Amino acid sequence: MLNQINIAVLVSGGGTNLQALINAQDSGIIKSGKITLVVSNNKDAYALERAKKANIETAVLLKKELGSQEIFEDKLIETLKAHNIGLIVLAGFMSILSEKFTKTFEGRIINVHPSLIPSFCGKGFYGLKVHEEALKYGVKVTGATVHFVNEIPDGGKIIMQKAVEIQDGDTPEVLQKRVMEQAEWIILPNATEKVCSELLKV
Ligand code: GAR
Helix, strand or coil, X not given: CCCCEEEEEEECCCCXXXXXXXXXXXXXXXXXXXXXXXXXXXXXXXXXXXXXXXXXXXXXXXXHHHCCHHHHHXXXXXXXXXXXXXXXXXXXXXXXXXXXXXXXCCCCEEEEECCCCCCCCCCCCCCHHHHHHHHHHCCCEXXXXXXXXXXXXXXXXXXXXXXXXXXXXXXXXXXXXXXXXXHHHHHXXXXXXXXXXXXHCC
8 A cells, every 4th residue: 555645846946835845744744745756847947956955856848848838748747657656746837737737647736826816816827927916906915825736727626725914015026925934835735745645545
């Protein structure tokens, strides 16, 4: 019987959410899964350095080099299967995955999004842009969401959410940092453990 799910974390940038996952694994918050692979679609992502420091295998897949999104996804599926991955965590992964991909790993892909879905989400809402839009709209509360990934961008079933207050004078950068510290870095590891423990029962 399996006692740990092999986790792949998909990244594109700084990797602070990956770091939160690594820290949660070290402190025992994540115990039903083990991060065995980090895949980046950006060769310069600092997240790759974080993975290497934690002795986690890395892979870089570049759509530009591979020629198309379809070939990129085929190569990604091949890599994930070769590593016997049971859960895919999108942690700041800035690429929308096709239905073919999401169906291949149905119920086994989760994503962290920096707002309270269904606000400020969907195509075009990623990274700092999400916080810019929240400030522009004038909402007083925002937050983060971890959800399952299906073919609809940010449209899968919600697993966890946490609210964060907006303060007078917030800039997108200040708000992004608060949402990460008070929400993303807490709910992503907790949701990862929850989903892994449920997948162990399947
Ligand atoms: C995070 O805020 C994450 O929620 C967001 O990008 C940032 C990545 O930071 N993801 C999205 O907007 C996806 N739609 P990180 O690389 O430091 O984890």
